[in-house]
Amino acid sequence: MENTEIRQTGDGNTYGVTHVLAKTTNYMKLHEVHLPGKFTGKFSSSERKFLFIKGYSQKEEGLIRIIDKSLVLDTQDNPIDSVVIKRFTNPPNQDIAVIKTKEKGERVSVKACVEKVSNILETPSSKRRIIKLRDSSGTIDLKVWGEMIHRLQFEEDQMVRIGCVTIDVFNNRASLNSNPSTTLEILNEEEEVEGLVDAACFDQDEMSILIRDTLFGINTDQMEQIFPTMDFIQGLKVKLLTKGRTIIEVTEVQQE
Incomplete structure (x- = not known):
């Protein structure tokens, strides 16, 4: 395979x-x-x-x-249908919430934002790096093992598609493991995000807004579009154009 x-x-x-x-x-x-x-x-x-x-x-x-x-x-034997092989080597994308309902050992692909990248963790017999991923449905940890650490280069705040990872379940908690067929695609595409602004930070060096448990970086001009007085207002619903966890454009602001 x-x-x-x-x-x-x-x-x-x-x-x-x-x-x-x-x-x-x-x-x-x-x-x-x-x-x-x-x-x-x-x-x-x-x-x-x-x-x-x-x-x-x-x-x-x-x-x-x-x-x-x-x-x-x-x-030699009869050729295996390419659709069957693809199911194991390039499975379709799944939301993180859906992944958490699947069985241990199943293979999936996932499109998500890289939230955190750990240092390399080594033991006498293994080395791994833990990548925390987030999409609109939740978060999950991906453990990248062995030489795959050097082949798959992750950076925080990247939007990525990770092809073919293996589901692990330990103590009723799901996570993902790399395997020899795992691939990484960096996505530079912009995405639309819509939701209530749950919280905001107005400090110049940490300016950001929180929407559906995701923290987005924002500049001063964009923040003033949402909060003209630079004071938090409850119940504001926004539509944004984002790349990773950075806001590219504020397209709509509404008071609920």
Whole structure:
């Protein structure tokens, strides 16, 4: 299905992680595969190809584990429908609120604003960066793992489309994980935002307004369009043209 991600154990040994569609589940379920370092080249060079594996174990949740004594051979089968493959490698966009209702292990794409980017967090066997994402329906954390940290460069306040991430659920809380098929697209497009102004900061160096739990940066001229006296007025509804979390234009102001 995709290239193999190389990981390292605490004692310094490497192993590979990839994902496959298996004939045992009629090529309709995605299986995570853990394999010894000796097989990483075989799998990395076999993207979208068929392999015959003998001598493996499979857990109830679908994880396939290959060992040094396993046999991995090239083979062939009927081509898998490209629509099926796309469902796992380039799934459609979903709102964050919808993502939180889905099952662990499902793959989705998401269009959102980057709210916060953490430093790289390292342990002896892994490294990750946590990206906090927000759209109009809520927030969710994305954990970017391993070498994907350097391939996917996030900046705060960017509007992005993140293609193909894996849903994780821990203690009834949903989050997202990167995988070898994850992509990042920076969106420079402008968006319309409409809603009540819940709060405002009039300080020159932190000027901003809060709409539906999202804080937007705003300049003095735009602020005076909304609050001519530079004092907060309750019940103002605005229409804005934004890029990320920056206001480009105030298009309408109404008192409810």
